[in-house]
């Protein structure tokens with residue numbers, strides 16, 4: 001039975017599913033796409049530098065922007081200086097976040113020198129950070145960690161116990177080492193060991209690609225909730241699918257029309273937000289999302305060779321319009337599905353013409 005709720009002290013997370021923080025991906029626009037599709041209990045910001053926040057660097061503060069309809073929402077911070085982390089956490093609380101999370105997972109060279117998974121090699125410093133941040137905020141405090149620095153130094157259980165003693169109230173575990181990066185398989189037995197070692201909630205993360213994987217993770221580890229990262233970018237419907245699967249035993253796949261609406265809607269939101277890096281985000285998101293689209297390689301190529309955000313949108317529209325027409329012509333699609341795809345094709349065509357100008 002999948003847990004309907006995860007409680008981090010008095011914060012109710014329903015259902016017990018979380019969107020993993022992903023730098024460059026889980027900005028406010030993407031998070032709202034996930035919220036809109038439903039089934040996700042808690043969303044989180046991308047990791048945010050505590051040093052940047054305390055210097056009030058405009059670029060860093062942008063990572064902490066969220067809309068009211070994103071609640072419940074956690075902010076994730078990274079850093080290695082206890083006082084700076086405490087000040088940043090207090091700011092996060094003032095900004096109205098429901099929870100603050102400490103990043104102990106980032107493997108990037110630039111980050112491990114000043115936090116992230118680098119802290120898994122210095123547990124004394126980590127203890128000081130836990131104590132300082134705990135003293136600075138009243139909102140629930142969680143951590144998200146890898147299993148350790150390398151195979152010879154798996155410290156997840158030790159860190160979990162330490163965190164619990166310091167007043168941390170929930171632990172997400174991505175059971176790969178820093179040296180593994182994203183290679184190999186997540187070792188879910190580490191999640192099970194952490195769950196056995198502490199009383200606070202444990203959130204399992206790593207390699208959930210379908211609702212059946214979430215069910216298996218829960219059964220194999222006893223974790224209290226699941227967190228999903230990369231699959232949310234290839235299949236943003238995953239949370240809704242899990243909700244449906246756990247209620248009925250089956251789940252729907254998005255139609256081609258759903259995929260078109262999501263991609264063009266997301267891209268139009270990026271353009272409307274006037275983000276300086278909108279085209280980069282579009283190209284990055286396309287790399288993930290188009291894997292679920294028929295002839296996705298072609299669409300990826302179209303997006304990658306575009307020179308402006310408007311041109312990207314134009315090409316997305318033309319791609320789906322062409323796909324819908326091809327299917328209509330070969331008679332592979334019948335009934336209401338065909339009508340809705342034809343509707344989609346003409347809508348996409350109109351939009352393409354509009355952008356061509």
Ligand SMILES: Cc1cc2nc3c(=O)[nH]c(=O)nc-3n(C[C@H](O)[C@H](O)[C@H](O)COP(=O)(O)O)c2cc1C
Pocket residue numbers: 020021022023024025046047076103104105106144174205206207208227228229230231
């Ligand atoms: C592009 C990308 C960016 C990420 N950024 C963060 C981050 O900012 N903070 C963090 O704790 N983990 C980050 N992660 C790790 C994910 O949150 C997650 O732990 C990892 O991808 C494993 O989960 P998954 O198999 O469901 O993707 C990132 C992962 C990816 C692929």
